[in-house]
Amino acid sequence: GKDLGDLRLLERLLPEVAAIPGITRVRVNYLQPAEVRPGLVEVLATTPGVAPYFDLSFQHASPRVLRRMRRFGGTERFLDLLAGVRERAPAAGVRTNVIVGFPGETADDVAELERFLSAARLDAVGVFGYSDEDATEAAGMDGKLDADTIADRVKRIGGLAEELVAQRAEERVGEVVEVLLERVRGHTGEGRAAHQAPEVDGSTTVRYGGTPDAAYGGSPRPLRVGDLVCARVVATEGVDLIADLLDRAEGAA
16 A cells, blocks of 8 residues: 555455455465564454465565665564564464575675574575566676576575475474365365465365264265365475364364
């Protein structure tokens, strides 16, 4: 709503959209950390039908690099923001994208990014190497890094991110998640929990095996694409989750 002169428009709009009949889940993507206010955190964390999902464009964690990007923040400010999110929604999903190899980035800057990622407990991290784009300020900056250095840093940070998001997935074992099913085959469904955005994040495989469900008179519960089901996470495969379907009584407990 910035272009309309109302910085709180999104937090008022989301509950209205989520209340529209036929809409199962509303997800917000690509938020700027500096613009995530307490009111927006509250809406994303507590509004029925709105996924407690925070796609925060941190880009880096070194204050020096962020200033060169004309951005604000750093490790401590970003960790404080995440602490506030998790205070309102402990199981909230958080993803980000980071750029390595920005002009002037030093080894110390990369180490600071590693420190942040190691502490942040993110569900998904996209890692990209810097490249010039026409008509941008960065294209004319000094301190350009060579392609091999950028590639090495992408590999280094990408490897760390892959390890960390797999660890975060393991932390979710035992959680009950709501999964919006995208496909169903045999006794298995696959979809996205609230902390998993389509296409860019992991997925959740739901096993149900024809288990009798009290809500269906003891008959197995039929599953369909588009169903929103509750399941308990029992295992992981990298960033992906494996979960067992709960009957309606268990899911509501």
